[in-house]
Amino acid sequence: MEFKTEVQQLLDLMIHSLYSHKEIFLRELISNASDAIDKVRYMALTDSSLLEGDDDGKIKLIVDKDAGTVTVRDNGIGMNQEDAISALGTIAHSGTKEFLQALKSEEVKENPELIGQFGVGFYASFMVASKVTVRTRKAGEPAENGIVWESAADGSYTIDQCHKESRGTEVILTLKEDEKEFLDQWQLRNIVRRYSDYIEYPIVMDTEKTEGEGDDATTIIEEETLNSRKALWLKDKAEISEEEYHEFYKHVAHDFTDPAQVIHYHAEGTTEFSTLLYVPSRAPYDLFYKDFKIGPTLYVRRVQIMEHCEDLVPLYLRFVKGVVESADLPLNVSREILQKNRQVEQIRKTITKKVLDTLGDMKRDEYDKYVDFYKEFGKVLKEGVHYDPKRKDTIADLLLFESTQTEAGTYTDLQSYINRMPAEQEHIYYITGESRREVEGSPYLEAFREKGYEVLFMLDEIDDFIASSLAECREKSFQSAVKGDITLGKEDEEKKKEAQEKHKDLLELIKNELGDSVQEVRLSGRLKDSPCCLVTGASDMDPQMEKILKSMGQ
Numbered sequence: 001m002e003f004k005t006e007v008q009q010l011l012d013l014m015i016h017s018l019y020s021h022k023e024i025f026l027r028e029l030i031s032n033a034s035d036a037i038d039k040v041r042y043m044a045l046t047d048s049s050l051l052e053g054d055d056d057g058k059i060k061l062i063v064d065k066d067a068g069t070v071t072v073r074d075n076g077i078g079m080n081q082e083d084a085i086s087a088l089g090t091i092a093h094s095g096t097k098e099f100l101q102a103l104k105s106e107e108v109k110e111n112p113e114l115i116g117q118f119g120v121g122f123y124a125s126f127m128v129a130s131k132v133t134v135r136t137r138k139a140g141e142p143a144e145n146g147i148v149w150e151s152a153a154d155g156s157y158t159i160d161q162c163h164k165e166s167r168g169t170e171v172i173l174t175l176k177e178d179e180k181e182f183l184d185q186w187q188l189r190n191i192v193r194r195y196s197d198y199i200e201y202p203i204v205m206d207t208e209k210t211e212g213e214g215d216d217a218t219t220i221i222e223e224e225t226l227n228s229r230k231a232l233w234l235k236d237k238a239e240i241s242e243e244e245y246h247e248f249y250k251h252v253a254h255d256f257t258d259p260a261q262v263i264h265y266h267a268e269g270t271t272e273f274s275t276l277l278y279v280p281s282r283a284p285y286d287l288f289y290k291d292f293k294i295g296p297t298l299y300v301r302r303v304q305i306m307e308h309c310e311d312l313v314p315l316y317l318r319f320v321k322g323v324v325e326s327a328d329l330p331l332n333v334s335r336e337i338l339q340k341n342r343q344v345e346q347i348r349k350t351i352t353k354k355v356l357d358t359l360g361d362m363k364r365d366e367y368d369k370y371v372d373f374y375k376e377f378g379k380v381l382k383e384g385v386h387y388d389p390k391r392k393d394t395i396a397d398l399l400l401f402e403s404t405q406t407e408a409g410t411y412t413d414l415q416s417y418i419n420r421m422p423a424e425q426e427h428i429y430y431i432t433g434e435s436r437r438e439v440e441g442s443p444y445l446e447a448f449r450e451k452g453y454e455v456l457f458m459l460d461e462i463d464d465f466i467a468s469s470l471a472e473c474r475e476k477s478f479q480s481a482v483k484g485d486i487t488l489g490k491e492d493e494e495k496k497k498e499a500q501e502k503h504k505d506l507l508e509l510i511k512n513e514l515g516d517s518v519q520e521v522r523l524s525g526r527l528k529d530s531p532c533c534l535v536t537g538a539s540d541m542d543p544q545m546e547k548i549l550k551s552m553g554q
């Protein structure tokens, strides 16, 4: 069968552009093996026959020096033909278009590791292998329903039936001539310790051991466990290195880049749980898609129950990844039960607070890093102002805006805005628009500039909702610089009244000329250099909002 075009493109990129850290292929294969064991253990909770009497998850590395192959074998869920075709022959996500664009983009060409965010784990094998053979059989199916999948990354793969006694998957890599170093057991052991130590199932390898001395010496073969197997989230913080935290992140989040923040916490008291959460450093391409998978992985007493448990975090923190383990939930919880469960609600509250506190600390102590975070996830975080009224103020403190007083690409927060307000300024002013350039040139801002009043630039689509949900901050109300009749101070008000009287005829003439196109023509307090501008009434919709609704077909 032919690979989908994008797969072949990806393979070419893997083979020809990715030269560093080739050893991560092993991490990817082990991570898949571990995922597959998680799955079969979970399904066995309702159908124990799937385990076929073999219920200890295990991942085995097999080196064959003569054949030049390394094999990663697991007793996980396995694949049938359909699974193999969709999992190994396509790129199974909805963002194929974005993915293709990314493949062509300069950014990815210069930093090929960025491709990792698209979840291309298995294909990493082709960085070191000239041929990859997958022998697999799905749990619960008869031995003759095994599948052999094979490819040399030359545009196509073959798929055939085979007999396979044991359930699960074997990925056999025939190493390229110049990648034979991966046949070295010492090397493999180091790679496992470095990247996969936290995997909870034993990763084993047959090693030779010499017993006795001199003439009595005999060589025996022993199965050695290479990883320490301790669930990272249950360990003590002091025992964990930054690298271990980061490697585990890559495993749970299916990301290749280090996270921006690690939140590791054991809650005690009425609701006991352990959690290891991460704030990623880069937004995944599908963050705003409808089918974006939300929530940390849920474990109950060491069994993985659900990969994305959306009840554990509010939507506006959907970028958070990681693991939550509870001992108090039943093993057979369903999504429906979770939704109503009080423990789950308590966990969600604690997590929400922890994450917001962490972001607050980050903003205070590591501002530059926070700005990077904000550029990636600020749009999502902001939704909280609207959807989580109880924490509105906490979230408002985390918001950043460009303004008439910041340089392009730099920000102010609301507190600093308020600190800078001249004594007589009553409101917090903002203007919405699509880009800084668009709003900066707006005639609406002329009077504000002259007065020395700062105006916040609200450039995200959602900002209109945010401004109206915020309503006020530290007793200052938010007011659009674009809406209604704005007077900046009492003095101006008087002058304007006089002028309105004086130029009454002119205003009437213009109104008659324009007819029904406008509601009203009046003198404005906001213009300095431009002769006129169009505004919406104070109770009408903001023009930016109108655009959004129109584009949604309303």
Ligand code: ADP
Pocket (backbone or CB within 6 Å): 028, 032, 033, 035, 036, 074, 076, 077, 078, 079, 087, 088, 119, 120, 121, 122, 123, 168, 169, 254
């Ligand atoms: P990801 O792990 O992010 O889903 P991969 O490219 O690593 O992406 O794997 C693609 C898919 O192939 C997996 O989602 C899974 O369905 C399937 N797969 C890979 N390795 C195994 C395995 N050892 N056992 C069962 N399925 C596997």
Ligand code: MG
Pocket (backbone or CB within 6 Å): 028, 031, 032, 121, 122
């Ligand atoms: Mg994977």
